[in-house]
Amino acid sequence: MSPPAARRSSAQQPVAPSGKAVHLRADAEAAAGALPPLLVQAQQLAGSMLSGDHGRRRAGLGDDFWQYRPLQQGDSRRMIDHRRSARGDQQFVRERELQIAQTVHLWVDQGASMRFASTAELPRKIDRARLIGLALSILMLRGGERVGLTGGSLPPRRGNLQILHLADALRADNTLDYAPPEDRAMAPHARALFISDFLGPFAPLERALSKAADRGVHGVLLQVLDPAEERFPFAGRTRFESVGGGLSHETLKAAALRDQYLERLAERRDALDRLCRAAGWRIGQHHSDETALSALMWLYHAMDRGQI
């Protein structure tokens, strides 16, 4: 774990390639700066045996002292800790605590439906989703976790460089109206974070979550919605179109549709809830008129508490 102050000062002077990724990273750094580094609790990560910064409460590979034990048959002589052994006649071996890192997979919906903001003052949903996703990635990378994207385009890695790779990868827009969740190349027993509006077809999501559950991957869904999608403030004769223009629906009295729409939205939420419960995931809500920090706090708790 590195001292937080040094981290922050480095975050204030971003030295990075040009383009939007820089701003994205700068914003995310600013959002992440207010939280202590996240230590995702280690949990049954037998399969992903890679060193990290988390004490596993048993001897193994790591930096921190764990115990001295007498030299046993089969130990190499190089393993003898001579400082301890010189106090007496017995020879001791210095053991360190086993440290392993968590692997976190991130999927941020880059579909056209996310590129929407009801008013000019609000950020687009996709901007908010990217910000939150990258902020959490930074927190976890600082905690020594390995963070990557689902789908194999950016495998989980450690280190600060990964933040830049993530920021770069998150710039790519998807032309599909409603992008299906990317569920390939998830490491077994890893953690996952899906950020989307989950307004698209339900079946791909169902399939992705069941596949994840099969592999023992647990995670969190964060649904990012625009306030207009929550309140449906429309009236009069209106022709609703999806962002890509693929879908449309025309009504003569938009105001009369509100109750039905809200009902359907609640149904969709219930379905997501049920799906998550079945797969052992958690789901959270975020609206783009709230602060990103509130969503990050929630995610921090959701990823840290280790109830999954």
Next chain:
Amino acid sequence: MTIIGGLGFTAPWLLLGLLVLPLLWILLRAVPPAPRKQVFPAVTLLLGLSDKDSQSDRTPWWLLLLRLLAVAAAILGFAGPVLNPNQKEGGSGPLVLVLDGSWAGANGWQETVQQIGSRLDEAGRANRPVALLQLTAPQALQFQAASTWQQQLPGLQPHPWQPAAKQLDTALTHIAASSDSFETLWFSDGLAYDGQHDLTQALQTRGDVTVISPGLPVLGLLPPVNKDGALELTLLRSHPEGAALGPRSVQVLARGRDPGGTHRTLAQVTAQFGTNATETSLQLSLPAELRARIERFELPDQRSAGAVALGDDSLRQREVALISSGAPDEGLALLSPLHYLRQALKPTAALIEGSLGDILPANPDVIVLADVARLAPDLQTALAAWVEEGGLLLRFAGPRLAASDTARDSEEVLMPVRLRIGGRSIGGAMSWGEPKTLAPFAAGSPFFGLPIPEEVSVSSQVVAQPDPSLASRVIAALEDGTPLVTRKALGQGQVVLFHVTANAEWSSLPLSGLFVRMLERLAVSTTTKPPQAKSLEGTTWRPITVLDGFGRSTEASALPGVSGPDLVDQPAGPMLRPGLYQSDNRSLSRNTLKSGDQLTAATWGADITLIGYNKSSEQALAGLLLGVALVLLSLDVLATLLISGLLRRGPGLALLALGLGSALGLATLPGALQAQSSAPAEASAEHVLRAGELTLAHVLTGDAKTDRIALAGLQGLSDTLYFRTSVEPSTPASIDLERDDLALYPLLYWPVTAGQQLPSPQAYERLNAYLGSGGMILFDTRDAGHAASGSASPAARRLQQLALPLDIPPLEPLPSDHVLTRSFYLLQDFPGRHPRGALWVEAAPADAEQVEGIPFRDLNDGVTPVVIGGNDWASAWAVDANGRPMLPVGRGYAGERQRELSYRFGVNLVMHVLTGNYKSDQVHVPALLERLGQ
């Protein structure tokens, strides 16, 4: 034209369109508003939903009403409604509009043009060809469509003269040239002039003549006359037929330039006409200084050239200084060299007598030196300087000059020619020959044209030495060619020498009337009477300013010159416009009316129809109604956008209200203006309060949170100052740059936000004045000093835009020996809520050097006008109502230390503002103490 209910309609069948309105109502109700496109990602949830009610949203009734009103207004507008329709049918055949177009009609010109316009309208509707004949500037009759004349109507101007014989002849020729018969409408100005009757007869042979006359008396102002030292102004008015003239008081203004050069009213008098009186006069006595400044007299409520009298030289009384050599001898008054001059000049000029040294500072127009041979060298220099600035030095010869050696060998500055020793005498007992008479004046002489009386003879004179320049300097000579009067230009002025005495000793010239006229021509004196043609013989006058028909002065440099007699005798016309004329140094005004003129009302024969102006002229309402229709339609656009949701509700309603408000004429505005009038009194009370105490102030940014923190921050700093130093500030203030007075605050804290409005140019002017008078602005970009490393942050970019018009000296990062580092606390960094950002202050002078033994340089004398940084000091200083810090700074103890340092920076800053470089001067204290010890 069809008349329905008092309104005339030019296209009444269009009104049938109103029948369509009910149909339109039904149609508009049936068609729903067009759908609005809305991008909405959650459309997936909407798919498959159906409307419960198949009926669409109806167009609201008020919108329907709006549209119907718009259409109705358009239909009515296109139907060509006319208010006050002229129900009398006009005649047929060609129509000639005869127009006096003289100055007498200028006062009611707009009305006349309106009348002509309505007559043209009528003629246009009856398809009559029309010709226009302006008698003051007649042109051949051109029969054209009325609409063509309508377009030329705005170009029609009255001329500053009455139709004269020449113009009437031309007009008669034009009428004779046209072969048709026509009807005549004569717009008369109401004044009679010669030849009016002949023209009437000529027109009557062609057809009916109708005279349209306003029937109001015409007022005129005669040129001012000098009478017993006062100006006499005579006002005239005409007496129209059949009208009773009541008593009337008329204002007369004398206008001219004040010493500052601006035109203003110099005097104001009121003339009173008695009942049925057509003439009145008044006396105006003014100080000579003021009188000389008058450029014109005018009647302010009469806009015509006849109501203007221009001032000229006759208004100016010239100041003439008379100086002679020798002591005045009371017993020999008739022999005094100045006696004849005094007599000649007394009626027309202000005479000054005394010594030259006393007179020169009074700067007279003319100085006369009668037989003065020598002047003290310094007086001579002063006199030459006075001449070069435009003075006229008039010298007379005499026994002293003849006997002295003045201008013998070389030409003197104040003498036009060199003189021979002794002069000459002719016709005396000891000499041959007869006394000489004068030769006729040459063409280039200012005296050219003056008649020479036979009895004038010269018996003695001083004689000029022949020189190459002599011939050009002679302006009068004796019959044998000897120069009598010589002149030379000196700078802007001139020196004139009469080769004879100013008394009758040497010649009989001073005894004759010629002497007075010569003085007039030399602009030594001015005439009291209007100039006669004879006295102006041989002069040419060029116009300086001329009057137009309305009495306005215009530049006249492009107009040709006029000969003197013509200027006085000839009637005004295109070649002789009323105005101010100049010749040499004299100016003469030619007014529209001359002394002795009368204003006679025109009389018309019994066979001529005489009518007055129509009071209620026709007014076409089409434009008004179409305008209403347009306004309603644009309201409809707004309303449609509003109900279809394409316009946001807030701004939409505001726009709609704006439209309605402008339509209603903003009836509530005066009330709002009244409410503001009590504001200054409160403001001045607050100023007194603020000026009595030291007050810290911040600039309002428009961002509520920033402003709140800035105010709280200044409160925290004020508290700190109060506790720790002898500075005891009052409650801090928030400043609106557009309204508030900055001079009351020594320090302005200006938090820069990205969305801040740029102040207005007036505000910048005051900010620059504030900076120039020793105020200081602390700019805070609140971005932890990123501003220093470039324009990375939006606040820094905004700062650049904000500070661009400010008068800010070159800046540099705060040097470690700046007085800010030690004006109260010893500081080396200046944290706010951000720990370390650069601080920029006015750059040290390039030659600032460190003196040995003193730890810092002697930097700027004075206070840096701006301090720029980004450490967000206000947030660190900010306290709530209970004095507790509002915002966290840093972590734990280090954070509290940082806050403490930020307060110390604030204290140092205020100390620097209030004491300037006092602490820099403290470096000399050891030296002073050492000296005291000794």
